[in-house]
Amino acid sequence: MSAALAREVAGLYAGASRFARGYVSGKLRTDPASRVVLERAAGKPFGMVADLGCGRGQLGLALLMAGRAREVVGLDRDARKIVEAQAAAARLPARFTAGDLTADSVPDCDTALLIDVLYQLPAEVQRPVLAAVAARARRQVLIRAFDPARGWRSALGLAMERAGRLIRGDSNAIAPLPMEELAAPFRVAGFAVTVTPCWEGTPLPNVLLAAER
Template sequence: MPTPPAAPAALLAEVSRRYAAASPFTRHYVRLKLRSDPATAAILALAAGEGFGHVADLGCGRGQLALALLLGGAAARVTGLDGNAVHLAEARQAAAGLAAHFAVADLLAAPVPDCDTVLLVDVLYQLPEAAQMALLGRAAAAARRRIVIRAFDPGCGWRSRFGWAMEVANRALRGAGRQASIRPLPLAAIAGPLAAAGFDVTVRPCWSGTPLPNVLMLAKRTDG
């Protein structure tokens, strides 16, 4: 797959400016994610072509992708759900005046709001396997038009081995849990319930210059 075009620099700068009152770490993190994460360019390019309408961003973190969609005119409004109250406070501050609502939610059980587009970026593989399937079911019931997933592909050879090692190292540095907490499902296991729910699922690489096994899964409704 060709590398998606970079997001307009002016848009990324506008999003970054909204975090000017945040901590130095958050300002650096947001700039890095906006400019260096392949998912940012891929999702913004997709949204620019299709328009995402009302977006439910599950695991939205500090909200920088949601803000880029809104400020770029690719989303009408955003509902962001995440388990980290501190990150959500930063998202709310940055989103002042925009059509965005951010709320604390446990993605293991939280309902997914009715929406046009569900975003699941780097979320599924961090949940237990049964919880992943349950969340996919709730997302499929809520999304009127599409579900966009950035997934960890466990069947990607050396990339998967490298990605697994990076995840384990990151968790060790943060003191955030054991290797067993990383549960990337085979892509077919993710696509299966979405196809059964009336979505056409396509998969494309989303690693663009990195050694990681990330892919972008786009599920679009075929039943009207």
Template sequence: MPEAPVPFPSLQPSALPRLIQAVATRYGGASRYTRHYVRAKLLRDPATKAIVTLATELGGFGTVGDLGCGRGQLSLLLLLAGGAEAVLGMDRNGPALLEAQAAARGLPARFTAADLATEPLPDCDTLLLVDVLYQLPPEAQRALLERMATAARRRIVIRAFDPDLGWRSRCGFAMEWLNRAGRGDLRRAAIEPMKLPALRAVLERAGFRVSVTPCWGGMPLPNVLLLAERGSA
């Protein structure tokens, strides 16, 4: 029997563990690594609670474009929580997208292979970009933001890397280096996260009201959650 979405804005924090378990169960046919990753990521990443809480406060995200969606677990959580009406996920990782689509059976979700630097972005109420922007070359970061500002009907939600948070930023750069070393990916250019004033300026010039809140939980990282909503500043 399909999981019943939780009506917004009635979602309570106590419901989140049950919903995470419901999402994890949907990946039962995926690889062992994916099954572990999906559950651990949703449980441990501060972005999970922060984004679901934000959706609750806003009365839902409407239709969502999840850019760089990976295995799609956050999109599916939003759907089961009632925080999204429908989802289109985009990513370059074909095998991950296949696992996401299999896990989304019976839900209004579609996952498609796409290069965010070149493919048209979906016309959605909310565009979601989590831990993707800072991975792009500097010129591509600005270009993607400008395209998102055109495509998003109501809002943009970004979990970004703030390079100006002192020791937190130094920890973030070090962890990124370690992650790349573990993948044997050190030949790729070092990350150059866009500074938050410049990031905000792109969206504010496009007519968005922008707010930024910490999104690192108990971790020594420089992650922040940026919400940009259409309307006069």
């Protein structure tokens, strides 16, 4: 992502807290998922985007500001982040809703994004969500996932996630599904699936699963 676009999107959060502004700017400038998603949208705009687990919404707003999405619908369980996303999107075709990610909450869309969200859900919730996304995304799905089969990267990533949850007092599960299990619903629905590393500059086992029609 260009520095100019990152600054422009971060400027939308002028009314948010200093921490939120710094977080948004940092994610856009340094997170490899932000760069990869924007690059993929450059050749084929994403149309109507469902950003599931959107956080503060900065990735969807970056797609809109770059002219690479027509509309964005975001969902996140953190109501405080959703308030910040809604304020930032005041003059853009985007709407953000607070709520849990379930099969019933997945909207019809052209492109679905699930960035760093699935492995934080119980496995029994992930499976119906994946099936719903495969049924409702018309063009493509991009998932930045935690791959549990990446050796030392996976071991280190699990240790870091558990330590972070202990510090925050977060009791949410860490349940990364195998890549083949993530891919299966999309292959059944007629998508072509690829999995590539998305951990640039980090020791983490993050990968990008792309399912395309």
